[in-house]
Structure formats: structure tokens, C-alpha cells
Amino acid sequence: MFAVYAAEPKPDDPLAALVVGERPEPSAPEGWVPVRVRAASLNMHDLWTLRGVGIKPERFPMTLGCDGAGTLPDGTEVVIHSVVGDPDWTGEETLDPKRTLLTELHQGTFADVVVVPRRNALPKPASLSFAEAACTGTAWLTAYRMLFVNSGLRPGQTMLVQGASGGVATALVQLGRSAGFRVWATGRSEAKRALAEELGAHRTFEPGARLPERVDAVFETVGRATWSHSVKCLRPGGTIVVSGATTGDATAAELQRVFFLQLRVVGSTMGTRQELADLLSFLDLTGLRPRIGSELPMERAAEGVRAMLDGETAGKIVFTRD
Template sequence: MRAVTIDEGRLEIRDHPDPEPGAGEVLVRVRAAGLNGGDMMQRRGLYPAPPGAPQDIPGLELAGEVAAMGPGVTRFADGDRVMAVVAGGGQAELAVVHERLAMPVPEALGWPEAGGFPEVFTTAHDALFTQAALASGDRLLVHGAAGGVGTAAVQLGRGAGARVTATVRNEALRSGVEELGATVVEPEGFEAHGPFDVVLELVGAPNLAPNVGALATGGRIVVIGISAGAKAELNLGALMGTRGTVRGSTLRPRPLEEKALAARAVERHVLPLVERGAVSVPIADTFPLDQAEDAYDRFAEGGKLGKVVLTLR
């Protein structure tokens, strides 16, 4: 099979042995694979794949058709359309996925949308509901809302009955985020629009102090992105004053059982919204596998609403 391959920071398309599914696993013929911030970090040597995942083939999400099944598979059959979060190796013609991590692709999604769905919607749903216990009527703030996870979080928050405020730095992208269901504000001075019950932090350290200052009583901050910095000073007195909480979360290194629970939650609560057209997967751009370098450049340059996705025949 051919796959995007990282070699000392360079991206190349190389031939690799075809993977074989083990017990409980399906072999997927990949049709689309979304790019994520973790791929950028892995390319730079800052986010290695966990043990058992390909160390030189990036890709944290994929969609495609079941091409073969390992022993004991019961959830899927040959030819089924599936999508999944994977620990690595998604940007390849073939990939192995444990059946418990795979989800059926709704008919409402084409391949690019399906390839850009699993990582961002699973991450957003887990952070908002499992970690932050977002509820109807809550005031939700999403930082960096024009990206893949941000656009997913805005829609999920709106669908849950929350009042969603979103920060978007690029003025040209604000109307697109507003159409997804948020009141969009500039990043500077966002705290004036609070207080907020839940803050989803996708930017990082510079927002920590104003996030705490903008918390409602009992408010929750969930940090899942640190592209703008990982270290900040925390005023514990201010946090105590609101009886607030700050927690961080990642998806990639979790054990199979926890990832499977997250996938089942998305199946139960998000896929029905997709089928009804209540949520969508905004696609900023698509690139064929051979143009992976261009796709990574497009992701890195910013100024995009939604996902950058690699497509395969």
C-alpha cells in the first residue's frame, strides 16, 4: 500500500506492506482521511504515536470500506462504510481498525465529510459532555471556533440547547461560524461577554487567566488545545471564588476501552443529528494523497473554516 510517510520532518508517499487485521479488527480501504493538529505535531517530532500504531504514517481519523475482517468481528461486514478515530496510520490506502472503534458512516455524509468527522466530533463531544457535563441552558464559550473541533463543538452545543459564544480571530470566517449557531466575538476582550458555565479551550495558555475571570459559579474549563502555548499563571484565588474547575483532556493515548466508550457515545448522540441534517462537517479543502505536502501546508497556513481532508480512490 501507499501511505504518507514522515522522514525527519519531510513528507513522502512511500510503499509499505499491507496491514493485516487481527482478532476483532477490520481492514479498511481508506477513502478519506482528515488532517489534525496532532499530525502537524507528529511531523515535527513532538507527538509520537503510541505503542502499536505506525510511527511514521500519520493520520488520526479515516473513513472507507471494510476490505477484510479478522477473527471474531461481528459489528461489520465486507463492503460496509465505516469511519474511526485511530492512533495513527490513517493517511494510507489501507488501515487496520478495531471494530469497537469503528462507526457506521451515515448516508448523509460523503467520503470527505466522513473522513473529517471522527476525530473532531469525538473530541468535541467527549470534552463538552463527558468532561464538562454541558447541559441545556448552559452558557458555552468555544475558543478557536473556526477549526474542525471548534465547528463541531459549536454545533453540538447548539444542539444540546446551550447558548454558544465563539471566538474567531479571522474576520472573514466569523459569518460561517455564526451560521453554525454561535454568537461570534473577537478573541480580545471575550470575557466581557461572560459569565460562562463551560469554556472549551482550543488555543492555549494566553486564555487561561481571562477564562478563569469569565467563569460563572461552578464553571468548568476544559483544555484540549495548546497551540498558542502550554504554560500560564493561574490565580487560584479567582478559581476558588467561582468554585470553578480546570481540566485537560486528550484522546489519542487512551486505552481501547475508553475510546470505544467515546465512539459509542458519538453513535448514540451525534450520528442521529447527522442523519437529520442538524450537524454538518464543514470542509475547507481536499487534496489527493499524492498532494499531502500541499494539504499540510494548507492546514498550517490557517484562515480556514472546518477540515482539510486527504482523499483516496
């Protein structure tokens, strides 16, 4: 079958690991289902896979793609939940120590067919296109959990999104505006700030800029480049929700400010199956739709990966299959 995969880890040149070609079609073990992929979206996680981060060398070649939407053999339209957990785990899904994402242990969605546990194939709302639905399983689910589960914000309060041009950040802007928060965002360029405003940000700022007032919560996916600014922007008792660090770990934790102002730092990772179901329902009810920055045939996956490597994103990058 057709697939886009990482042939081997290439830490310094991830594009050199990318292959657009053929892979064996997978068989579905008991309790799993095959999904014929109609659309799949690109995530930073795919770049890490190409670099060999979070995946053992013996797992290569590995088909890329955490997110996707498609059809079951009976024609049912589904959205894929990419977190594969231990079937014996009974606690909160995101705390399962044996959980994995697609592309870490199991082959991913950049292919004609992907197999997933039956519970990981959720009904797709008819109102969402396959491309829109394919954006929800990682970036939008991460943003949904950050905002509605872990931030403690109430509608009417002020949130700051750092680096608002990538998938998680643009989702936070859209979700925040739709849910009644005052949304501020930072962006490295005038174009990125204009995008954030187009998506619903009430105000935008250059990175590190002094804000008109302190905010109730900051949403961090950037890390080292923005951490100090995030801490200084918070009101006493405010919250930073962290789901990533694309520029690396912070060089200083700013602990004096954290304890003196009683700030909360909350880690947030992906989301549960039920949270994805709630997100899909939220999009269906509100008419809100993920911002797709570019939509390409899966055969042109290298173009999308290059754009993400270069930081030239304006929403989600989606690959489609007929």
C-alpha cells in the same frame, strides 16, 4: 500501496518530514480488519507526529492520519475509531494507560489501506458522505465529549468557544447551536469570526474582549494565549473544559480566582467508541454535518499540512482517495 507518511521526525520543519509515496500494504492480525480508505481528515496530531512529538524515533517511517472512513472487504461502509486500547482493559476507555492513537504505535489512515481492531470499525450512517464521516473520529469526537460528557451544561446556558476556526472549535460551535446552547466564540480575524457566526455562533468577539456577561462554560484548545481570558469570563461555579493547548501551557493558573469563585477545570481527551457511535447517530438524526474547510486528493496532502501549519483553517481539512 500509496501512502502519506512521516519519514523521520523534524521538530523544526515538519513539512520536510512529509513523504507522498509508497509503503508496504499492511496485513491484518487476528481480530483486526483491513479498511480501504475513501477519506481521511487532518488533525493537529499529524503535525506533532511530523515533529516527533508523542512517537518514539524507532516507529518511523509512520503513515499519518488518525481519522478515516472507508469500506471493509465485503463492502460495508465504516468509520474508524482511532483509539486503540488494551484488549484486557475493563475501565473507561479514555483512562486506559496503554491506549494509543493511530500513528503513535500503529500505522495511520493516509493510505490506500489501514488495519484496525474489528471493534474500531463502526458502521457509517448512509446519510453521511465518506468525507463527512472522516471528520468525526478525532476533532468531532473530542468536541462531543467536551460538550455533552464533561461540561455539565444544560440547553439554554451560555458557552464560549476560544479560537473558533479549527476542527474541534468549529465542531463545538455547530454541536452547541444544534443542541440548544447559547454559543459565543472568539476569533483572531474578522474572517474567522464570520465563519463562527456562519456555523451557528450567536455572537463573536475578538480574543481577550470583555464579554457582555460571564458565561457558564468555556471550551479551551488554545492554551497560553487565551487561558487568562477564559478564567475571567466564567461565572462563579462555572467550568472550563480543556482538550488542548496549541499555543503552549498557561503561564499562570489563576488559582486565586479558581478557588475563590469555585471554578471547575476539567480535562477532556478524545472519546470512547460508544461516544463516537452516539455522535454518528446524533449527526444522522439532526442532519448536522461537519464543516469541511477544504477537500483535497490525498496526493496533495502537503498543501493541507501547510494550511494547518499557517493557521489557515476554516473547518476540517479532508483528503480523499478514489
